[in-house]
Amino acid sequence: MTIQAVVFDIGNVLIEWQPERFYDRVIGADRRRAMFAQIDLHGMNDLVDRGRHFTETVYDWAERHPEWRDEIRMWHDNWIELAAPEIPRSVRLLRALRTRGVPVFALTNFGVQTFDQAIPHYPFLGEFDRSYVSGHLQVTKPDPEIYARVEADCGLPPQALLFTDDRAENIDAAAARGWRTHLFDGPEGWADRLVAETLLTESEAA
Known part of the structure; x- marks a missing residue:
């Protein structure tokens, strides 16, 4: 898919x-x-x-x-x-995907007030097509419920979602639902994965 x-x-x-x-x-x-x-x-x-x-x-x-x-x-x-600093290449990848017209979501364990506080410092946090913030949902990763709520809200099947996270337990919980996953250990590997999936070209992922 x-x-x-x-x-x-x-x-x-x-x-x-x-x-x-x-x-x-x-x-x-x-x-x-x-x-x-x-x-x-x-x-x-x-x-x-x-x-x-x-x-x-x-x-x-x-x-x-x-x-x-x-x-x-x-x-x-x-x-x-x-909560600092930003990871510049990851931000570039986010924006490159949006430029290509690929929908980009956030799925994050983040408080309500802390997320609101972060947005003025990190404007890219306001650039997602959909943001799933645990403080608002009152459930955190890796609880299966949070992934189910993402699926229900966005209307996409699990196999159509590619998810990156730095914590293996969060990745494993998503994979158990059928999501495609990437364990983040640096923006270089994530860039390579996006290129391999033909979501970005090498120059776009640089």
Whole structure:
């Protein structure tokens, strides 16, 4: 079946998402390791990705851990520095697909408020034909429900969707539904896949 839409994850595909790197720079690697060992900050962020309010969630966790209050609040107050920088070639591939008239969707674990905050910094986030944001859907990858909701909304059969994500469990869940998939480990390999699928030429994918 011909590919009729390309589906992008966002974190570590279009925008680098490495919170530990931010904390290493700001508070030092030793203190960061101690904090992350004591507090499940990624679990906190998962709540936001499932639809919980960003400010309320982070500030509540900060109050629950007063010894790390200021550092936890950085997750909120400096969030755009955690979600940075963009991955330029991936953005070019997104735009090249759109120029070719290939529908491009986003399927991302992202909070409602954080996604809204990211768009002014990363205008390409507003360029998708359809955006499936977990905070709005209140379900996250790799839950099969989120893929089913994409299929129901876009009206395309699973085999017509080509999906890239940097997490194997998200790719595996999509593949189990019949989606075509690409485990993202850098824009070079993704570009090669798009060329192999004849969605882009080599020059368009450069």
